[in-house]
Amino acid sequence: MLSDSQVKALKPKGKRYLFADGEGLSVDVFPTGKKKCIVSYRVNGKQTRKNLGEYPELGCKDARQLARQCKAEALKEQLGKSKKYASVKAVENKTGRKYNWRNLKKWCLEKGREIKDIADPNFGSVKIYPKEAWKEVYGIELKRILG
DSSP: OOOHHHHHHOOOOSSOEEEEOSSSEEEEEOTTSOEEEEEEEEETTEEEEEEEEEETTSOHHHHHHHHHHHHHHHHHHHHHGGGTEEOHHHHHHHHSOOOOHHHHHHHHHHHTOOOEEEEETTTEEEEEEEHHHHHHHHOOOHHHHHO
16 A cells, blocks of 8 residues: 655656555656656456645545546446446346347347447356347346346
8 A cells, every 4th residue: 555655755766657555546757757647447358547746735635536536437337338338247136037148149230330349257258238229139128137
């Protein structure tokens, strides 16, 4: 975890460098001595970096709080997409019924709709199918069952 004393001790070098805390928060140190607080996180498997502000105007405690807020917002955004797309497992868990992914895949291929891959802690990644496929193939409205 980054502390103000650690950041104050970071000296400029010939090239810009990054000092990270291992939790997504880092300080970008420029040859001029300027220091910027950066948060790094993944959105749909893609690495994202966001500038939070300059140090010392933005201290480590405030930068950490902003970093957590950024990550939480990114997660909310991803979860919000679950009303537009859903995995077979998510729908099965909500309805208590079994569904065949092949029917959803066939519909998507016929209609030219995208089947997305999302990260899953248990399986690495899973396929998610659009709400229109769920409605036409199984009569399920994702917004209704997923909230």
